[in-house]
Amino acid sequence: MDNSAAGEHSGKNRIRRVVIAGGGTAGWVAAAALSTKLGELLDITLVESDAIGTVGVGEATIPPLRTFHHLLGIDEQAFMRATQATAKLGIAFENWGREGERYIHSFGKTGTSAWMCDFHHFWLRGKEMGFDSEFGEFCVEHQAAEAGRFATGPKSPLNFAYHLDATRYAAFLRTISEKHGVTRVEGKICDVRQNAHSGDIESLLLEGGEEIAGDLFIDCSGFRGLLIEKALGSGFEDWTHWLPSDSAVPLQTRATGPAMPYTRSIAESAGWRWRIPLQERVGNGLVYSSQYLSDEDATALLLERVDGEPLTDPRVIRFTTGRRKAAWKNNCIALGLASGFIEPLESTSIHLIVTGIVRLMQLFPFTGVESSLQEEYNRQTRVEMEDIRDFIVLHYHVNQREGDAFWDHCRQMAIPDSLAQRIELFRERAHAYQNNDELFRVDSWVQVMLGQGLQPESCHPVTQMMTRQEMQQLQTGLRARVAQSVNALPEHHAFIRQYCHAGDPV
Numbered sequence: 065m066d067n068s069a070a071g072e073h074s075g076k077n078r079i080r081r082v083v084i085a086g087g088g089t090a091g092w093v094a095a096a097a098l099s100t101k102l103g104e105l106l107d108i109t110l111v112e113s114d115a116i117g118t119v120g121v122g123e124a125t126i127p128p129l130r131t132f133h134h135l136l137g138i139d140e141q142a143f144m145r146a147t148q149a150t151a152k153l154g155i156a157f158e159n160w161g162r163e164g165e166r167y168i169h170s171f172g173k174t175g176t177s178a179w180m181c182d183f184h185h186f187w188l189r190g191k192e193m194g195f196d197s198e199f200g201e202f203c204v205e206h207q208a209a210e211a212g213r214f215a216t217g218p219k220s221p222l223n224f225a226y227h228l229d230a231t232r233y234a235a236f237l238r239t240i241s242e243k244h245g246v247t248r249v250e251g252k253i254c255d256v257r258q259n260a261h262s263g264d265i266e267s268l269l270l271e272g273g274e275e276i277a278g279d280l281f282i283d284c285s286g287f288r289g290l291l292i293e294k295a296l297g298s299g300f301e302d303w304t305h306w307l308p309s310d311s312a313v314p315l316q317t318r319a320t321g322p323a324m325p326y327t328r329s330i331a332e333s334a335g336w337r338w339r340i341p342l343q344e345r346v347g348n349g350l351v352y353s354s355q356y357l358s359d360e361d362a363t364a365l366l367l368e369r370v371d372g373e374p375l376t377d378p379r380v381i382r383f384t385t386g387r388r389k390a391a392w393k394n395n396c397i398a399l400g401l402a403s404g405f406i407e408p409l410e411s412t413s414i415h416l417i418v419t420g421i422v423r424l425m426q427l428f429p430f431t432g433v434e435s436s437l438q439e440e441y442n443r444q445t446r447v448e449m450e451d452i453r454d455f456i457v458l459h460y461h462v463n464q465r466e467g468d469a470f471w472d473h474c475r476q477m478a479i480p481d482s483l484a485q486r487i488e489l490f491r492e493r494a495h496a497y498q499n500n501d502e503l504f505r506v507d508s509w510v511q512v513m514l515g516q517g518l519q520p521e522s523c524h525p526v527t528q529m530m531t532r533q534e535m536q537q538l539q540t541g542l543r544a545r546v547a548q549s550v551n552a553l554p555e556h557h558a559f560i561r562q563y564c565h566a567g568d569p570v
């Protein structure tokens with residue numbers, strides 16, 4: 065590019081000063097992404113307050129985070145070492161259908177692909193023929209999770225994500241961001257100054273008197289929504305009638321044994337409990353509805369259930385499930401908890417931060433905020449969140465835990481039409497589908513629908529063309545292939561230790 069072209073470009077670049085309000089996972093993900101990818105075009109400042117701190121949870125992730133890390137050039141070993149990360153191949157759901165039942169929603173592909181219908185149709189037909197195989201027998205990630213085996217690298221067949229320490233992750237991303245020129249300001253934002261005419265944010269005022277001016281503001285202030293809601297009044301679409309949990313108590317404990325490569329999600333009488341194994345400690349927590357369980361009883365239940373020495377004090381976090389009506393309003397974009405919260409059940413929040421910042425970079429308003437960019441950003445954000453919402457509501461709604469008031473309510477509550485239609489289609493004909501760009505694939509929908517106890521009445525008629533012997537051959541062949549892949553994998557805990565700490569002084 066010659067100098068005149070560069071000059072012309074920078075002249076048009078009206079949005080240059082980006083101010084990020086908040087330094088939790090959302091703030092530092094945004095800072096790391098913007099600075100590594102667009103740093104030369106922007107001046108980025110992040111304001112955070114140590115006194116306020118972060119929400120301190122959010123430790124289970126999903127596989128697309130690896131693509132994001134790849135985009136940023138993050139070294140996996142360095143990242144895993146810095147964040148005490150372990151591998152996650154899926155989530156084990158315990159007691160969700162009925163007490164005593166268990167299924168795994170793994171990140172893998174189950175069985176083999178066929179263009180007319182997915183593998184689960186053939187598996188269902190096998191059941192009709194009398195084959196009593198489990199659906200998860202045909203998925204490498206599922207079996208590797210159960211066996212506690214894992215490897216990463218080009219030869220690994222696994223689709224996986226991480227369990228990570230949220231505080232360390234923010235610190236890790238901060239180092240990257242500062243290396244790429246992000247200025248961090250410590251201080252408490254006490255006022256948001258807006259243009260009297262347009263309402264656009266002009267600057268943030270800190271308690272010490274410092275004023276931070278910007279062209280574009282990213283609200284990563286957490287549930288407070290300091291900019292997007294308190295200043296700009298975006299509005300909130302409340303989803304409590306579909307997702308009734310409104311509270312959580314997190315608690316960290318010392319690890320009592322080798323980490324398994326999956327998250328545990330255990331249904332309790334008025335919500336569910338998570339168990340996220342890191343290298344040296346375990347993240348635990350109870351998510352519940354305060355309408356059905358008091359904070360005292362929730363805390364007592366959690367303390368009774370955890371299996372290691374507590375390392376933190378339990379504390380209650382209150383939230384409202386739903387989404388900010390406009391994630392982008394005026395010259396402010398909300399990311400993370402400031403933009404809404406679905407529920408941590410399928411570990412989608414950090415993912416939504418990543419897709420939010422990637423979307424912003426794709427639609428970045430270099431020449432000034434335009435309504436077309438804003439509307440498209442908000443449309444994509446809404447569709448993405450609604451699809452995830454439906455998937456989460458499915459877990460709650462299709463349950464057979466009769467007699468627990470909370471679960472009875474979830475079973476009987478009205479659900480979004482979009483989800484009702486999906487359930488109907490699966491129940492009648494075993495059909496499942498993935499909307500355009502939808503995060504959760506057919507594999508995910510099928511594992512959860514079957515796992516929650518939704519039994520299809522029929523499957524695709526094409527499966528009737530298969531003989532008993534062909535079915536036998538298909539299942540035996542697939543099972544052998546899965547077993548071969550799993551047996552070739554090392555033990556998860558040993559692999560992680562070696563991968564993260566090879567070369568450490570003894």
Ligand code: FAD
Nearest residue numbers: 086087088089090118119122124253286400401408413414
């Ligand atoms: P926060 O962590 O709250 O950060 C807010 C930032 O803003 C802080 O730095 C704070 O200091 C700053 N701030 C606020 N007010 C001011 C002010 N006035 N002045 C200056 N600074 C200010 N997500 C997942 O992906 N996986 C999970 O397993 C998962 N589990 C979760 C479990 C629970 C119970 C909850 C509640 C959430 C969970 N999440 C999970 C969501 C995840 O925690 C968040 O998406 C993630 O941590 C991002 O939070 P945040 O950065 O938006 O907000």
